[in-house]
Every structure is written in structure tokens, then in C-alpha cells.
């Protein structure tokens with residue numbers, strides 16, 4: 001009754017299925033064997049054997065067994081009905097089975113099976129398809145179809161909750177109304193009957209000749225249960241044989257604010273960092289995509305990479321002139337400039353007064369965490385070096401990485417033998433980045449570690465003794481800046497220091513997880529195949545909660561050390577966090593709100609575990625084909 005359309009064989013994963021569906025081991029084969037066996041008894045006229053022989057030869061049983069075999073064999077394939085009345089057949093069979101219970105081995109099982117509601121429903125559905133008994137009834141085709149209309153196609157779509165998923169346009173020269181695009185996952189695409197380029201002749205029986213697209217849309221909006229199109233099919237329907245790609249949105253897009261989108265309602269809004277599945281890139285200007293958080297829905301229109309870049313450029317030119325650090329000349333710091341870069345003296349003085357408090361005690365021992373000083377992030381921010389580095393490292397890579405609107409991504413799962421991913425913590429000053437890092441390392445020092453920074457050897461003095469730092473010569477430090485091997489750098493107590501890629505690698509080589517904090521503008525240097533950083537943004541909680549929870553917390557400001565948070569500090573923290581999210585949110589793999597410190601620590605541990613053990617979206621350029629999951 002049900003036949004295959006001779007589709008492709010089921011995939012390898014269905015090995016079990018394919019062995020059980022071998023016709024040779026199917027029910028038909030069993031029946032053949034039984035018949036052979038019975039024929040031996042037939043001549044001896046064993047009681048009831050004749051009856052059984054006839055029963056097994058009956059066409060209804062043959063047909064039912066064939067249904068069973070087909071269902072087994074073509075579970076994965078497109079099915080077509082082989083008989084128009086499976087239901088009647090099953091009732092007939094139930095009636096015949098009843099008096100034959102004595103002869104047929106276990107007829108009750110077949111009986112029960114046929115009575116199951118799901119079997120009944122299946123047979124009913126089968127018959128509906130076989131008899132083409134669809135609702136609603138289509139109006140009959142007119143008898144007098146002129147010769148010239150032979151190439152027309154009548155398409156009837158039943159309206160449901162789904163969008164129609166097609167856009168129309170008027171041909172500039174001919175004025176014809178054409179299907180402009182068919183959106184993936186919409187009603188039109190699922191019907192397989194409408195294609196971009198089809199010319200609309202009638203909608204719901206109304207000729208569209210001379211109408212505006214808006215008027216056609218109005219007719220469509222008025223239709224109730226069904227929409228009937230009469231179309232002249234496009235001679236060469238477009239074929240989408242492009243591979244589906246996944247991208248991370250590096251910018252945001254709001255169709256409602258874009259007057260150039262061909263159809264606002266079909267637009268897909270997205271935010272920085274959203275992962276998009278791009279299903280159609282046939283149009284050079286407008287791609288079709290879905291968010292991976294919503295793959296079941298109809299796709300939407302998004303600007304293509306080229307179009308979005310153009311929009312970005314236009315936006316850039318429309319803004320008032322602002323000097324860009326990337327445009328500054330590339331030069332290195334002279335000794336005099338080094339002196340100019342001295343940290344705020346008041347800050348140094350205050351820090352030195354509180355020197356002892358920079359030591360952390362774990363398990364009853366003095367415990368120095370490499371690169372960890374509470375004042376470091378503040379000092380780094382005060383440094384002029386950040387700008388210098390921007391000019392060193394931005395040649396080429398800066399614009400392309402920051403400016404690319406979409407970044408192709410793939411799923412990556414770290415294999416147990418691979419090095420750990422670098423964990424980068426980021427957040428506004430005072431939010432608790434160092435506190436969380438400290439707690440993490442203290443919790444499990446054999447698993448988590450910071451990278452040991454380098455410091456200019458000539459400047460190491462007594463005041464640096466409490467920090468774990470490696471001394472380096474100026475030429476060496478600068479060669480690292482030059483080659484972008486310095487992840488971050490700044491001043492500490494007036495001394496030039498930096499954390500190199502090699503310092504991170506040294507931690508990773510020990511099989512540990514390297515945890516470091518970075519300023520958002522430094523993230524590009526760390527985003528390499530080598531380090532595969534996982535960026536966790538630490539976000540402040542609500543102002544009211546912060547006022548309560550940070551009552552006894554201490555911060556370092558420009559002028560004071562170990563000062564209590566003032567309301568304006570908390571407000572500043574919130575504003576800065578917002579700016580960071582707006583500007584750099586696309587780089588955040590995970591966000592933790594630092595409400596309760598213990599909760600935040602637990603979340604941090606869980607996030608790090610996920611980063612190392614579970615598949616994550618990473619830039620495609622980080623992954624060689626062998627490593628992709």
C-alpha cells in the first residue's frame with residue numbers, strides 16, 4: 001500500500017533499522033516460509049490446514065503484511081500510499097481474524113495492534129492521503145482555459161499561524177507583480193509551489209494587473225482561510241545549494257529603523273553577539289537567517305555583509321570628526337616618555353601605605369597570586385600605553401576584526417588532550433573581577449592560575465617584592481609589543497609591566513586553567529587560535545543591591561586606597577558596565593551579575609567548566625577542520 005519514492009538510503013546511524021527492514025527478513029519472507037511448510041501438510045489434509053493455507057494466501061493479509069514491511073522499511077523515506085482503503089482492509093481483517101483464532105498462532109496480538117488508537121489514526125491518515133481527501137475543497141478549474149494560460153500554476157495555501165513567507169515587488173519595466181523572495185521556513189516555501197520570480201496573475205480570483213504591491217498585500221490580508229494564487233511560473237526557479245553558515249553578529253540591526261529593507265515585517269532584528277544561522281545568501285544585499293535560539297521559526301531578512309559594511313561606512317561618515325587612535329602614528333615610548341607615564345603620585349603614596357593588604361592568605365599561608373594587585377587594573381587604565389598599543393597592533397587586523405559585521409563561527413568542543421581555553425574576566429573597575437579571580441585561585445590553586453607578568457628589569461625595586469613578576473629587558477618587552485605578543489600592559493607603581501602570550505602559554509602548558517583580566521580594548525590581541533579565550537563579563541547588580549552589599553567593600557580611586565564605595569562610584573560602575581556591553585558585548589561568551597559574592601563564584605566555576613567541557617561557538621578561523629565537532 002505504501003511505496004517509497006526511491007529516496008536515498010537511510011544514513012549509517014540507522015544500521016539497526018536497515019537490517020530489520022531487509023525484505024528477506026521481513027514478514028513477507030516469513031509468510032513465504034510458512035506457506036512452503038504448509039504445502040507439505042496440505043496433501044495430507046491435516047485438520048484446519050487448508051483453512052490456514054487459504055487464510056495466509058488471502059489478499060488482505062498479504063496487503064497488511066506489505067503495509068507492515070513498508071512501514072518498517074521506509075520509516076525515513078517519503079511515503080506514498082499504495083492502496084486507497086487501508087482502514088476498510090483492517091476492519092475486514094479484524095472480522096475474519098475472530099473465528100480463526102484457533103488456527104492462527106497468536107492472532108490476538110495482531111488484533112490488539114489493529115485496535116490501537118494510533119494504528120487506527122495512522123490508517124485513517126493514510127486513507128485521507130491516498131484518497132486526496134483534503135480540506136478545504138479547491139474550486140474546480142475553469143473548463144475553458146485558453147491555450148496561452150497553459151503554463152500557469154494555481155497555488156492554494158491554507159492560512160495558519162505561520163507567516164506566508166514571501167515578498168512581492170513590481171517589475172520596473174513591465175509593471176508585473178512578481179514574487180520577490182520566498183522566505184525559508186514560511187508557508188510558501190514549505191508548499192514548494194511558489195518561487196522567487198513567479199509572476200502573479202490573480203490573488204483570490206482578483207486580477208493583479210495594474211495593482212500596486214500594497215494593494216495586492218491588502219487582498220492577501222483580507223483572505224480568510226485560504227489564499228489562492230494564479231501565477232506564471234518563473235522559467236528557471238532559483239536553487240539554493242549554498243551551505244548553511246553560522247555567524248556571530250558583531251553589530252546590532254533593527255529592521256524597524258532601516259528604511260531600505262525591502263520588507264520591514266520580514267526583517268530579523270539582532271543584537272551584538274547573537275549567533276545567526278544564515279540559510280540563504282543568493283541575494284547580494286539581503287540574506288535570510290534565523291537566530292540559533294529560535295531555529296524552528298521562519299527565517300528573516302538581514303543585510304548581507306557587504307551591505308552592512310556599507311551602512312557602517314555611511315554611518316561613520318555622517319558622524320562628527322573624532323580622531324581615532326588607529327590613525328595616530330606608530331611609535332614607541334622613549335625614556336622621557338616613560339617618565340611622563342608616571343602614575344598619579346597620590347595614588348602611589350596611598351598604595352604604599354597599604355602595602356601589606358595586597359597579600360592574600362590561603363590555607364594559613366602567605367599566598368601571592370601572580371599578576372594580582374588590586375590596584376593594577378586602575379593603574380593600567382591610567383596608562384598612556386593603551387593608546388600606544390592601539391597604534392601598534394591595529395594595522396590591518398583592527399579594522400577587519402572590529403569592522404566585520406559578521407564573524408563566521410563553528411561549534412568547538414575542547415578535547416581532553418587539548419590545552420585549556422584561556423579564561424578572560426572583564427568588567428568595570430570595582431565590580432569584583434579581582435576578588436572573583438582571587439577566590440577562584442584560592443579555591444583550587446592546582447587547577448587555576450594567573451599568568452606571571454614581565455616587568456622592566458631596571459625598575460624593579462623593593463616595592464615590587466610582594467608581586468610575582470619576571471624581570472625583562474626593555475628591548476625584549478618592546479619586541480613583544482611589536483609582535484603583538486603582549487596581551488596587556490601598563491604601569492605598576494611607575495614601572496612598566498606586561499603580560500605576554502608566552503606567560504599564559506606557560507600556565508596552559510602545565511595543564512592548568514589560566515585566568516586573567518583584560519580591558520575590553522585588549523581583547524582582540526587575545527582572540528587567537530592559540531589561546532581560544534572564553535570571555536566572561538562581570539556585571540554590577542542593581543544600584544540598590546550594590547549599596548547594600550558593598551557597604552564594607554573597599555576600592556582604590558585616583559587619590560585614595562581602601563576607600564569605601566560612594567554612591568557616585570556605584571553609578572559610575574553601572575554606566576561603565578553599560579558602555580562596555582554596548583561597545584564590546586559581541587565578545588562576551590558569558591555574563592555574570594556579581595550580586596552575592598558566593599553565588600557569583602559558583603556561577604564563575606560553572607561557566608569555566610562549561611567553557612572547557614562543552615561545545616561552544618568560536619570563530620571559524622580558530623578551528624582546523626580536524627578539531628571541529
Ligand SMILES: Nc1ncnc2c1ncn2[C@@H]1O[C@H](COP(=O)(O)OP(=O)(O)OP(=O)(O)O)[C@@H](O)[C@H]1O
Nearest residue numbers: 377429430431432433434435549553554595596597
Ligand atoms: N559581590 C560582592 N559583594 C560584596 N563585596 C564585593 C563583591 N564583589 C567584590 N566585592 C568587593 O568590592 C571591592 C572591589 O572589588 P575588586 O577589587 O575585585 O574590584 P575590581 O573589579 O577588580 O576593580 P579594580 O581592578 O579597579 O580593583 C573589594 O573590596 C571586593 O572584596
